[in-house]
Amino acid sequence: MNALTRKALRDLWHMRTQALAIAWVIAGGVATLVMSQSTLESLDSTRAQFYQEGALADLWAPLKRAPDTLLPQLEAVPGVQAAQPRLLAAATLDVPGFGEPARSEVVSLPIRGGQPLLNRVHLTSGRLPDPDAEGEIVLGEAFAQSHRLRPGDSLHMILRGHARTVRIVGIGTSPEYVYQSPPGAVFPDFLRYAVLWMNRHAMEKALNMDGAFDNLAFRLLPGARQAAVAADVDALLARYGGVGAYGRHEQTSVRYLEEEMRQLRTMATLFPAIFLGVAAFLMHVVLMRLLGTQRDQVGVLKAFGYGNRTLAGHYLGMAAWIALGGALLGIALGAGLGRWLAHVYQEIYRFPFLTYRLSTRAVELGLGVSLAAASGGALMALRAAATLPPAEAMRAPAPTRFGPTLLERLGFQRWLSPAARIALRDLERRPGRALFTVVGLAMACAVMMVGRFQGDSVERMVDVQLSIAQTHDIEVSFVEPAPRRAVFELAALPGVREAEPLRSVPVRLVHGLRSYRTSIEGVPVGARLRRPIDARLRPVQPQGDGVLLTDYLQKMLDLKPGDRVEVQALEGHRRLREVPVAGFVHEYIGARGYMDLDALNRLLGDGDVVSGALLGVTPGAEPDVYARLDRRPWVAGVASRLASVRSFYATMGESLLVFTLVAALLGAVINFGVVYNAARISLSERGRELASLRVLGMTRGEVGALLLGQLGLLVAVSLPFGLAAGWLLCWLMALGFQSELFRVPVQLTTATYAFAALTVLGASAVSALLVYRRIARLDLVAVLKTRE
Amino acid sequence: MPPSPSPSPPAPVFRAHGLTKVYRMGEVEVHALRGVDLELFSGEFVVLLGPSGSGKSTLLNILGGLDAPTGGDVWYVDHRLTGADDRALTRFRREHVGFVFQFYNLIPSLTARENVAIVTELAEHPMPPEEALARVGLGDRMDHFPAQMSGGEQQRVAIARAIAKRPAVLLCDEPTGALDSATGVRVLEALEQVNAQLGTTTVVITHNAGIAAMAHRVLYLGDGRIVREERPPRRVPAKELSW
Incomplete structure (x- = not known):
């Protein structure tokens, strides 16, 4: 070790607390960087692996009902490599000992047994249902875990009013349901929402869908244009109640995960930038001060023949040691935090496996940015060290000049104590x-x-x-649009305080070249249980024939009030109509439209129908109401509002x-x-x-x-x-x-x-x-x- | 405290007995004081003379409550300084002692007036900063910052700062050490005037024998002991000094 290195190490030791304070700030930045970066990479590779192993579909096409005989035509659409017909249905689950109903999405498994071609089920325990056994299911792992259910346990299931007991034979998950939130909700609810898989044969019977399917998953050929395939598929399915095919970017689970990773990427830049900026500033101040006290030393060293480069390297080396210490600390911290974050993610995103890995890239990135920040901060000090002439370096610095501060010149002098003046003048000087x-x-x-x-x-x-916005207690969704009197029936149930009709229609909104698939909600006159709200959080009642849109759609579809937007209904008569935009409403979750219920029904031409109901229930009556709702075959699902929160x-x-x-x-x-x-x-x-x-x-x-x-x-x-x-x-x-x-x-x-x-x-x-x-x-x- | 130009007033302000001080410098023991007995009287102007390393600064520091002796006893009037804690010593300095440093130690961000004020604000019955500065001949430089003044002027501000709280004793450590002869004389004149007009017991340490002539009493230190004591038969006014 040469003498200069020894000096650097001793100087560092002398200012160890300050160096440590800077190292910790660097560590904070590197930790957030390494945490976000490594989690991002882990999530990315886990996702890629799971999507691939689980054969995630490229395109989904929901529809009302189509016969299996249509399949060859669908498979023949140019660009389609494989098509998987299936049944999807909402069902209510009763878990023994859990007082509330749970909603579930039931996904069919191939009629001949075995794994589906696409969106395979990853079994974490147990097996797939036996194609000949009717009451066997594979239960989603999140729900199973929340209720401590295991293969061999039984559940009570109500599918379209048919109550039956099903036996869990396996626990699993699929790339289609990495993120599982109940329909209409933004947050997962593992206690009250489940995904489960059962034999298509068993479902066909309950749904009265023999030899028919209501959902398709496609794998596309490499290079196929998704939009073109979707258009062809939509054309084929139009007669069968197709509501429009969509790709991965519109699939809920895929979309949420993508969003999460986008947020993580923001974090991976924003936080480290703040930390390393502060660290660079601290490095600058500390090194400048060190150089100030070491002017004579620099002078002596220069007088002895040490070159500028060597001396600059000396101070840069000190900065680098601090950066290195901070980076190592940060990498260790970041790896720990990353592991924790990956654990948190696995709570929300149900990957069957999430292998957290601290990549070389994350480590290199951490080291790189910390060294860059440190040298950036050291730059001025290095220049000062290099430009100091030896003779001047040996002299003490000239006495600092001070003057009255602006505040004093403005006449506030007499209110300032000498101590305050010292503080202010010192601040004003630097x-x-x-x-x-x-x-x-x-x-x-x-x-x-x-x-x-x-x-x-x-x-x-x-x-x-x-x-x-939502003050109801229970949301009831019907199997299919029903006459409005169904709501009166619900209103008459004991324990139900009030009931309001609900009408939700899947639509495609088109304005110019832009379009967006969403739904329009019909709001009855005098609605109290669910109302859109404006930017000032005041409830808004849709009136006339206009549609109120979530303000985010204003940007997405480039709309202003008074514009007309094309509304293509994706169910029923599938009418295409132009509707005036009456205004915009403020919402945090989702993006949709609201219309007066009667106006919406007139627009759709399906008669005076509703798709569900909102109930206000007297306190304590909920379990009783659930039990009565369960008995009605036209009730597809029931959700409790407070419980999900x-x-x-x-x-x-x-x-x-x-x-x-x-x-x-x-x-x-x-x-x-x-x-x-x-x-x-x-x-x-x-x-x-x-x-x-x-x-x-x-x-x-x-x-x-x-x-x-x-x-x-x-x-x-x-x-x-x-x-x-x-x-x-x-x-x-x-x-x-x-x-x-x-x-x-x-x-x-x-x-x-x-x-x-x-x-x-x-x-x-x-x-x-x-x-x-x-x-x-x-x-x-x-x-x-x-x-x- | 009444002015008392008499060279030997009866009541001693400081009494020190058998003072020793041993420093540990790494593995070496340095005996800075090896048994000093001393009495300083009210209104006295005392010069402590000795080569560097003779122990004069150590003695001054102990008298000023900045340092504690290893052995022996120091009394200020009826306060025992030996064994007093930091709080008591701070109070002692605050109430009774004025210090003048070799390198002035003014606060660069405060003007002359403010440098004095920052000390008078701590004191019970200070003189106004303006009066203190006028006494050292700086009535016209009050709003100057240290960087705008010469070394002699800065030292006179330091003296004004030291006397403004009307201390009983003024301790000056090489007050002219950093100054040329002419400027140094002006600083000594200021000290002389303060001693005469306010009766402040003044102790000046120096290795400049020329200053000794202005003292009531000169103590010669050597190797940690007072080796000689002298009373100049005729005090020479500061303005007649030169070196």
Whole structure:
């Protein structure tokens, strides 16, 4: 080891706490980067593997009913490699000991047994149903786990009013249902929503669909144009009640997973950028200060013949050591966090396996960006070291010039104590440093707020949904559109307080060249249980013949009020009509249209029908109402509103909490790095000044207040900026996250602002305390004799 | 405290007995003081003279409550300084001691007036900063920052800062050490004037023998002991000094 390296290591050891503080900030950035990147890669490779092994379809085509004899024609569509006909149906499950009904989607398995060609079932235990045994099912793994159900257990199932007992023979999952949310919901509910597979033969009987299917999955030939195939398929299925074929990008599970990975990608850039920016700034300040105290050393070394390059390399080396330490720490932390995140993801996205892997790429990326940030921060110091002429380096720096601050020149002088003047003038002399300190602290505050953003926004979504938009207790969906009097029958059930008709029609909305597949909801006059709301969260009653659209569709379809949008109904008479856009409504989840129920029925020409009902139930009557609903064959499914929300919180609560804690910790790390380094540098620059004041009779507390007061001022100034930056960061994230699936509201609670502000103050206080201990150790004797 | 130009007033302000001080410098023990007995009287102007390493700074630091002796006893009037804790010593410095440093140690971000004010704000009955600065001949430089003043002027600000709280004792560690002769004389004049007008007991340590002539009493230190004590038969006014 040469002498210069030894000097670098000793200097590092001498400033170890400061170096460690910077290393931790770097570690925070690298940890978020490695966590997001490695989870992203793990998720990506797991997804690819599962989609491939499970033979995920390329195209789906729901329809009403088509005979199996149509299959050859479908298989002959150019671009189609394979077609898988099947039956999909909604059923209600009764789990022994679970007081509420559970909704389920039943998927048929090939009539001759064995795995389907596409969307295969990945069995985690048990076996596939025996083609000859009628009551055997494979139960979705998420639901099975939530209810601790195993092969051999039995369930009570109601399929189109036919009640039967089914036996679980296997537990499994499929690439089609990696993300499982009940229809109309945005969050998974593993207690109340299940996917299950059973023999097609058994389903045909219950659904009265002998030799017919109501859903198709396609595999396309490589290079086939999906849109062209979909058009051909739609044309073939038009007579059979086809509602439009769609590709993977419109398939719920695929889409949600894609969205999640997009969010993860945002996180993989946004957070590390903040951390490494702060780290670069800290590196800059610390190295500049180090160089300031080592001017004479640089001069001596230069006088002895050390070249600029060698000296620059010396200081760069110190930065690199710090970066390396931070990167290694960050990689270890990131790998741990990644493992945890992968675990969280597996709770929500039901992959049968999720092999978390810390890739070489993630490690390289972590090392690379941390070294880049450190050298970026060291750059100015390197230049200063290189440009310092040896002779000048040996002289002490010229005394610093100060002047009255702007505030004083404006006449506020007499209100400022000398201590306040010291603080203000010092800040004004180095405005750049003060600015960056404030920015760094603001970022720390912002990061902490982001940690609670997710929880806050979900709470907001749920709150708006529950208290304003949807106030029903039970949602009932019918097997097929029924006359409105069906609602009266439900209203008459004991325990039902009120009942409202519900009409939901799958449609394709077209405006110019843009189109979007969604549904239009019919809202009865005077609706109270489910109403669209406007941007000010006021309920809106659709009137006339116009359609109210979710505001997100305004952008997607390039619409403005008064425009006419083409509505193609995808069921019934499948009419194509132009409808005026009456206005836009505000929704967080999904994107759809609302019309007056009667106007919608007139538009569709299917008569005065409804597709379901919303019920308000007297407290305590729910189980009784469920039991009565179960007996009605035209009831396809029943969902309890509050129960799903509770279930969501149970699933997500823990991970939201961990996320908040991790973000708070990361924010505190930035905060500590900034405050501690600022205080240490202040102490080093002003140590003599402070020691003199101690000699002159100031107490430790007074001298401490002088040093830390200035920092306190910066912390105080940073707080409003931090809260604003936090909001802005959340807003940016929400902007990045928004899609037609959901828009995250940026509605941070007072608790979140308070949490961020208090954590900033707390972390600042801890760093201040550490520096205060050094004030107590100031060498009062040395100051009498030394000259800086 | 009444002005008392008499060279030997009866009541000692400081009493030290058998002071020893041993520093550990790595593995070497340095005996800075090897048994010093000393009395300083109210209104006295005392010069501590000695080569570097003779222990004069150590003695000054112990008298000023900045350092604790290894052995022996120090009293300030009726306060025992030996064994006092940091809080008590801070209070002692705050209430009774004025310090003047070799390198002035002014706060660069405060003007002359503010440098004085930051100390007077701590004191019970200070003189206004303006008066203190006028006493050292800086009445017209009050709003200048340290970087705008010469070394001599800065040192006079330091003296104004030290006397503004009306301390009983003024301890000066090589106050002219960083100054040329002419500037140094102006600083000494300021000290002389403060001592005469306010009766502040003044201790100046220096290795510059020329300064000794202005003292009531000169203590010669060597190798950690007071080796000689002298009372100049005639005090020479500071402005007549040169070196």
